[in-house]
Amino acid sequence: MDDYLVRGVTAQKQSNLRGIACVTTRLVHEVCRQHDTSPTATVALGRALTAGALLSSLLKGDQRVALKFEGNGPLKKILVEANSAGNVRGYVGVPEVDLPLKQGKFDVARAIGRAGFLTVTKDLQMKEPYKGIVQLYTSEIAEDVAYYLTESEQIPSAMGISVFLEPSGDVALAGGFLLQSLPPADETVIASLIERIEQMPPLSEFFQAHHTPEALLQHLFRDIPFDIFEKHPLTFQCTCSKPRIERALISLGAEELTHIIAEEEQTEVVCEFCRAQYQFTRQELSAVLATIQ
Incomplete structure (x- = not known):
């Protein structure tokens, strides 16, 4: 199955719910393969990539969103960027980190660390990007993003994400959902949805049964009429290029660039997102320095 995302809204105005579901298996596999992540890092990064994909569906035009998880755990940080077209990229600070299973599950919370922050930055094509910061809630990724949406953006939200690995450590499947209640909220319907989510089988089991994102929304809404109004592909795509790397080098400042020029005949810069190598x-580099001076 190709990676894609669907968006739906309830047909009953009194419910006023928005539902988004996606499958991200190929996307997560490709990113984690490039970064040679351990199983624990793969699950953590895969969850963050899926969260970024879900949030990208809330954007318009050329808008972009970035999620940065920074905790006191050994992974250090996870950074994911996504745009309104469904192009997603990301990386983890220490990709080789692997931890023992906790009650049969990957210990993502410990890998990220309980103490830290989630920063959400939105480029809405305005003068300045919007930035929201909340403390890590559970460090399980989905719960943290839902907590951010509920507390910072004042939109009651629920998010579920699953990344399931083969015994070899390869990504077998990945996907998730995002449900949001828009004003005016129907507390009875919200309570019913919360109960359904709590009673659901693990998402990995749902997707393993070859259920689609459409079927996932159908399962969640069930007796609540809804319409799917958008479907679009999700892909890994990096926006790096030599001119963009040059702009990053400018941010180093004249003093640092002067030092590099004096020490190195040729400098290699590696993109943190896709591992592409650029030679200068x-x-x-002297030409780049001249633009600063």
Whole structure:
């Protein structure tokens, strides 16, 4: 199954619910393969990539969103970026970190760390990007993003994400959902949805049964009429290029660039997101330095 996302809204105005569901298996596999992540890091990064994909569906035009998880655990940080077209990229600070299973499950919370912050940055094509910061809630990714949406953006939200691995450590499946209650809220319907989510089998089991994102929304809404009004693909895509890397080098400042030029005949810069390598000669770096001076 190709990776894709669907968006739906309830047909009953009094319910006023928005539902988004997606499958991200290929996307997560490709990103984690490039970064050679351990099983624990794969699950953590995969969850964050899926969360980014779900949030990307709330964007318009050329808007972008970035999620940064920074905790006191050994993974250090996870950074994911996504745009309104469903292009997603991301990386984890220490990809080789692997921890023992906790009650048969990957210990993502310990890998990220209980103490830390989630930063959500939205480029809405305005003068300045919007940035919201909340403390990590459970460090389980989905719960943290839902907590951010509920507390910071004042939109009651529930998110579920699953990343299931083969015994080899390869990604077997990945996907998730996001439900949001828009004003005016129907507390009875919300309570019913919460109960359904709590009673659901693990998402990995749901997707393993070859259920689609559409079927996932149908399972969640069940007796609540809803309409799917959008479906679009999700892909891993990095926006790096040599000109963009040059702009990043400018941010180092004149003093640091001068030092690099004096020490190195040729400098290699590696994109943190896709591991692409860019070579800069001393002459090219001197040209970059000249733009600063």
